[in-house]
Amino acid sequence: MKEENTSDSIAKNNDKYILHSVENALSIMDLFFAYEELSPSDVTRYLGINRSTAFRFLVTLERCGYISKGENAKYRLSAKVSTLGQIAHNRMELISLIHPHLCRISEGTGESSHLVIMDNPTHVTFIDKSVGTLWLKMDIMLGYTQYAHITATGKAILAYESDQFINQYIRSANFDRQTPNSIRNAKELLNILSQIKEQGYSCDNEEAEVGLTCYAVPILTFSGRPVAAISSSGPTTRMAANKEKHLQALHLAAEQIQKGLQ
Structure with a gap:
């Protein structure tokens, strides 16, 4: 029981250092393990964040070179990830x-x-x-x-x-x-x-x-x-x-x- 309490305490202490914006961006990257292409609406549906926020995350990831936008306005992983x-x-x-x-x-x-x-x-x-x-x-x-x-x-x-x-x-x-x-x-x-x-x-x-x-x-x-x-x-x-x-x-x-x- 003590070990469980200790683990819970460590997890709670670590939580205060989490940057939720980074966590959300990485959650979007995780979606690409399951889906070849994603639109802002797809991200909104799968992660439960509003469409405007989803769009901003996707644009940021695109600017950093981790995803690219196709002619169909959907995003996919870039060669940088490979x-x-x-x-x-x-x-x-x-x-x-x-x-x-x-x-x-x-x-x-x-x-x-x-x-x-x-x-x-x-x-x-x-x-x-x-x-x-x-x-x-x-x-x-x-x-x-x-x-x-x-x-x-x-x-x-x-x-x-x-x-x-x-x-x-x-x-x-x-x-x-x-x-x-x-x-x-x-x-x-x-x-x-x-x-x-x-x-x-x-x-x-x-x-x-x-x-x-x-x-x-x-x-x-x-x-x-x-x-x-x-x-x-x-x-x-x-x-x-x-x-x-x-x-x-x-x-x-x-x-x-x-x-x-x-």
Whole structure:
């Protein structure tokens, strides 16, 4: 009985954070699982909201690219939804393949390991991790995003992207410095990316946060395209003292992962 009361209490507490406008918009998206096309009148009938409100939700979703309006004045899902689904599917497959390797890295080094992708022109996203066992561990929240050049994983990915991609990144990125060691400009970034390709790994040398160091290697397809990067991170003193151990673990994991991608 106590567990039920606790669950009810948590649910009630969470209710106060719900944005009902977002909830309604997502309820409309859910309708498209059952119906190929919907008009404002259809949404009114199925959800019990007035027609004017239904129309405004549909127009907003259309403007954001999630649905499109046909010649019959009805709406249907857009290709953007399919793209999001493919991204989610690819992420789950990557996580399933790579997570055991992250665990082995963190177990072998004691430091935290992360899996990062770049499905945005400028930012990387942390999508999986294995938290270290040592004190003062690094624990980044999943879903965290950051400019690619500020992270070791982001630089590992950028180094193996096309010149066109890198040039577009430079035009769009913000080079404001987070620490005295942060990359200052495009010229410095290009030099570092060239160095990463030569040595096969990248380093965040207290560029995102003073006192923290991260080593990373890219995960490449058979054609050499970067699909992700894995890293090992922790306090600078420990990371520097065990650099070769971290790089060996990362390179071994990347080699095994890339075999699994083929």
